[in-house]
Amino acid sequence: MCGGKEGGVSLEGIDLATQAVIQGVVRRDGEPVAGAYVRLLDRSGEFTAEVPTSATGQFRFFAGPGPWTLRTLAPRATPVDRAVVGQTGQVAEVEVHLTA
């Protein structure tokens, strides 16, 4: 499958030792934002994947090792870019804060 499930795919049953997970939560005024769009851009800025955030504002990607950028879009908010580094066998946690 090639599509984005809200919040990303569950980690259940996945061998995390082989994955470079990048995940986190999108907030506005401290509250989680559901239905924001988080896109993962590679080191050249090219789109790699995108998921809508879950009801609890969460997102998850299975990236590769190296530098990535998370770009978050949401209604009535300025897009936010956050740099993050993926590492195989590690889960990188990112908090994204939206402002109007």
Add this chain to the structure above:
Amino acid sequence: MSREQVLVSPDWVEQHLDDPKVVLVEVDEDTTAYDKNHIRGAVRLDWKKDLQDPVRRDFVSKEQFEALLSERGVGNDDTVVLYGGNNNWFAAYAYWYFKLYGHDDVRLLDGGRKKWELDSRDLVPDLPERQPTTYTAGNQDTSIRAFRDEVVASIGAKNLVDVRSPDEYAGRLLAPAHLPQESAQRAGHIPTASNIPWSKAANDDGTFRSDDELRTLYGDAGVDRDRDTIAYCRIGERSAHTWFVLHELLGQPNVKNYDGSWTEYGSLVRVPVVTGDEPGSA
């Protein structure tokens, strides 16, 4: 073919919400999105349950497609407007599928569900009631569908366009990055294929770039309009998005979507595979 005949704006959709001859159809990879809410009046197509044969890897037959659209209340003379999540990946796939079976008037909602949501437009949970129809499909138009033998024969001879992300093309990722990287097939790309990620054809909000920008994008990347073109990705939905751009928006003749895509090609025995960022030679 002009942009107006194949692509509609969110405003256009709002103006046609009560038009009985316009059928909105939501197609998402995450089929639960529709259950939560959708554009008022929209029916759902499930790309997997409704559009794939349940046993072998192929599409449903002409008769099954007829039964499906009849049951959903789609008539042959209706204007079908497709939209979905993931920047219309699966909606574009369904668009190509409707064309494969010869539906006359199909359009995409520019920007799909994402643009609609980012605009804070209305979505409702209510299920629409549509009267069943008697839908008649054409025979599959294989002039827009490529199969593996043709793809192998096209190496070095036709434009092959790999629309996956650069990391998938190079073999650094096996799947899009919102999915676990655990596929069994080989990583890399078909020799001589150019890498023009589908996403270059779209703005961040999922709408398509202008015709001029698109012509420049594919021209600069070496897609020769005078040669036949085959687009592929992993399972054929992102490449349907690129097929839509080349064939429907830019009016390029002889463009096919290879729906077997990398999940088929990357599992074939003794076919050439290239890894890394360069296209490689035939």
